[in-house]
Amino acid sequence: MTKLIKEIILKNHLNNHNLTREIGLFSAIIIVVANIIGTGIFTTSGFIMEELGSPQTMLLCWLVGGLFALSGALCYGELGAMFPKAGGEYIFLRESYGKGMAFLSGWISLIVGFSAPIAAAAIAFATYLLRALPVSFSFKTAVSLGGIDIIIISPVTILAAAIIIILSLVHYHSLLLGTRIQNGLTIFKTTLICVFIIAGFCFGSGSAANLSGELNLGSIFSDSFAVSLIYISFAYSGWNVVAYLGGEIKDPGRNIPLSLFAGTFLVLGLYLLLNMVYIYALPVKEMSGVLEVGKTAAVSLFGNNISRYFAAAIAIGILSAVSAMIMTGPRVYYAMSKDGVFFKLFGKIDSIHKTPAYSIFLQATLAIIMVVTSAFDKLLLYIGFTLAVFAMLTVAGMIALRIKKPSLERRYKTFGYPFTPFFFILGNLWIIFFSIKEKPVVSLFGLGTIGLGGLIYLYFKKSGGTIHTGIHVGRNRMKIIAICREVIEKN
Structure with a gap:
């Protein structure tokens, strides 16, 4: 009888299509680096300099922001090693506070954490790539309602939507193919940044005098420093990405914490060096308030001819970030579905490709809608701060788990x-x-979004979750009965 039960359990396990552990330490570090380094480092330093007015204070602010991210990575490493499953914060918050808080985290991830940033990054990629081309495209078609453009079709939106579709299909095809392309893009991006840093200092037309001056430590407690830190926190966002892929990391107890720390530490170093190059290239007045600070610094260092090449390099760098987010996000919706608090369809794994296919397609659809409606900027502006709220709650949950479940x-x-x-x-x-x-509007809209998520959770808890669980249990019973019959007939 014991042998019969073992055969039943084994066969039922083999018939359950789960995510496979194919991501090693190197690939995990690459994913962290890719997900952090996006448009932020090339666009925010000009605004930060405008706020602070001091190169030394700006570098200190980037260091403090990096230390925040690094401390978060160290904490998430413990949680990821404890719960090496797909879903990241969703899983951690579920274990700390229950399914309700976990669902709210997943809800925010679906809209603000992944779909909107994918749309924003894809549009940035298309903008930079088209700028790098020798020919220009300028047509635009819009569908308006009440004088407001609802749908916008242009070369930028077409290219942005196309790259989302292509990368989504890549990550649907297989985890192995996705990680190989991800590794290649990120290595190329990191190499370009390193070359830019070295060439800027060694061959660029900058001035070391721009780096001189005194550091006022009292500025740390100023409003300007705190506002600058908000910009920098966005530039560092994504340091927790590997935690979402816990179900696909090899030796997760070792590789999740190590990759989170190593990837974040590497980016911290690159960010500080890159900002030093910006300061070396541009005096305070020329940098202050500049949006495309990376491009402006490159032109100042190497001349106008570099502009097009730098735009192409940034486009490739952004492509790496788009790919990393497309890979990561679906694991959250997959975990939510498995818990019965999201549509059952999105918890299915493709039997051939072993990837959460429907979750990937859901995310791609939402991102494309945001691209053609230009809704992504409003989403990021009003509810982006909620990501910091849930990251903070996750780390607080780690402390709670130390106390409750030692x-x-x-x-x-x-x-x-x-x-x-x-x-x-x-x-x-x-x-x-x-x-x-x-x-202040950010907090009101953010609370409204969280409240809407709470209502949706109640719906799934009362109807969707029960139906999901009932079907799931019923199907498992049918499987066990069928397996029992098959084993008995063989014997």
């Missing part, structure tokens, strides 16, 4: 505990406070 196996424990999590929590509270202070 017996849980922890292959890795957060370095510097309890200072590290408290540093991260206080840093995010600081960012959230000044986000609300500077843009």
Whole structure:
């Protein structure tokens, strides 16, 4: 009888199509780097310089923002090693606070965390790539309602939608193909940044005098420093990406915390060096308020002829970030569906490709809608701060798990505990406070979005979750009965 039960369990397990662990340490680090380095580092430093007015204070602000991200990565490493499953924050918050808080995190991830940034990054990619081409395309068709453009068709939106479709199909095809393309794009992007840094200092027409001056530590507690930190937190966002892929990481107890730390630390170093190049290239007045600070610095260092090549390089760099987000996001919706708090369809794994196909297509559809409606900028403006809220709650949940469940196996424990999590929590509270202070509409719209997520969760809990669970259990019973019959007939 024991042998019969073992055969039943084994066969039922083999018939259950799960995600496969194919991502090694190197690929995991590459994904972290790819997901962090996007448009932020090439566009925010000019606004930060305008706020702070001091090169030394700007570099300190980038360092502090990097330390916040690094402390978060150290904390997420412990959670990822404890719960090496697909879903990231959704799984962590579920274990700490229950399904309700976890669903709200997944809801925010679906709209603000992935779909909207994918749309924004895809449009940025298309804009830079078209700028790099020797020919120009300028047609535009819009569908208007009440004088407002609802749908916009242009070369930028067409190219942005096309790249979302292409990369979504790549990551649908297989995890192996997706990671190989991701690795190639990220290595190319990182190499370009390193070449730009070295060439800028060695051959560029900059001035070391721009880097001189005194650092005023008192500025850390100013409103301008806090506002600048908000910009920088966006540029560092994505440091937690590997936690979402926990179900596909090899040796997760070791590789999740190590890749989170190594990838974030590498980006911190690159960001500081890149900003030093910007300062070396541009005096404070020329940098202040400049949107395309990366391009402006490149022109100042190497002349106008570099402009088109730099635009192409940035486009490739952004492509890497788009790919990383397309790979990561669907694992959250997959985990939500498996828990019965999202449509069952999105918890299915393609039996041939072993990827969450329907979740990938859902995300691609939402991102394309945001591209053609230009809704992504409004989403990012009004509810982007909620990502900091849930990251803070996740780390607070790690502390709660230490207290409530001390017996849980922890292959890795957060370095510097309890200072590290408290540093991260206080840093995010600081960012959230000044986000609300500077843009109060953000908090109102964010609360409204979270409230809407709560209503949707109640719907799934009362109807969708029950139906999902009933069907799931019923099908499992039928499988077990069928397997029992098959085994008995063989014997």
